[in-house]
Amino acid sequence: MNSREKTLAIGVGALAVLWAGTMGVNGFRNAREANYRTLKNVKKELVLAEEADARGRKAQSRIQDWARQSLPTDLDVAKSLYEDWLREELTASGLYVSELADKSSGSGNKRFQEISFIMNAEGSLAQLSDFLYQFYRAGHLHRISKANLTPTKKGDILSISLSIDALSLQDCKRTDSLTERPSDLKLPPLEEIRQAIVDRNIFAVYQPLVSPDDELLISEQDAVLAQARFTGMTYGQGGWQMAIRMEDSGDLLFFRTGDPIEIGRLSGQIAELEGRHAVLILKNQRVLVRLGQYLSQAQPLADQAG
Helix, strand or coil: CCHHHHHHHHHHHHHHHHHHCCCCCCCCHHHHHHHHHCCCHHHHHHHHHHHHHHHHHHHHHHHHHHHCCCCCHHHHHHHHHHHHHHHHHHHHCCCCCCCEECCCCCCCCCEEEEEEEEEEEEEEEHHHHHHHHHHHHECCCEEEEEEEECCCCCCCCCEEEEEEEEEECCCCCEEEEEEEECCCCCCCCHHHHHHHHHHCCCCCCCCCCCCCHHHHHHHHHHHHHHHHEEEEEECCCEEEECCCCCEECEEEEEEEEEEEEEEECEEEEEEEECCEEECCCCCCEEEEEECCEHCCCCEHHHCCCC
């Protein structure tokens, strides 16, 4: 082999070594990236598994809580005890119960059984509030799935229809007794609930509460209106002028359009004067009073035909 061939052979060998090295580096990089992707996927699956495990533990804890609230596993006993409990709470609230009937459909499976009752009664909103407070205060696994409330002709009496459902879970440890644990709901005091509901009776026209001071002011204003008589109307350079005589004192007061009325604690304004009638603003309401009438006889302007 001459020197040229030796040089060529050495060059080919060097190229072969370089190619083999390049392939080795590329193979190492590909393997490293594949391992990285695999590790990333494994970590993601691990996170998902941990989340699923956490959800499972949470669900299991919730099922255990529900089991402690469940009606007893003996279904006949559960129906009897729960019906007795409902009737006792309804009676204690003062509601008149005309019907409390078992309407269970037998729905459920091996893990749970559902029982249902229909209740029809009459009573006041306060009495219904008392029952609902005791219902949601109890720790039974139950709910009111449907409610119809209808005012009767008696005014403050309601016709009440409720659909009530309760569950008996297979995991419950009790067979012949209801739970004695209270509900987890945080309820305000009964008096606070009753006041909030009854004071804002949605079945009656709202009447704002009036304080003793407001009642005294209204009484004094009414007394002033009953003593103030619209006795005359004159027309001059300044337009119409009305005269009001105070019957108790004999004082004669004169007013023009736009003048305020300040008589005792009564405050108002003259809105319009025209011939034999006047439009006044009294107690934040536009009223019409005719010549010869007392201001207490004024009528809301919307009620006047002309």
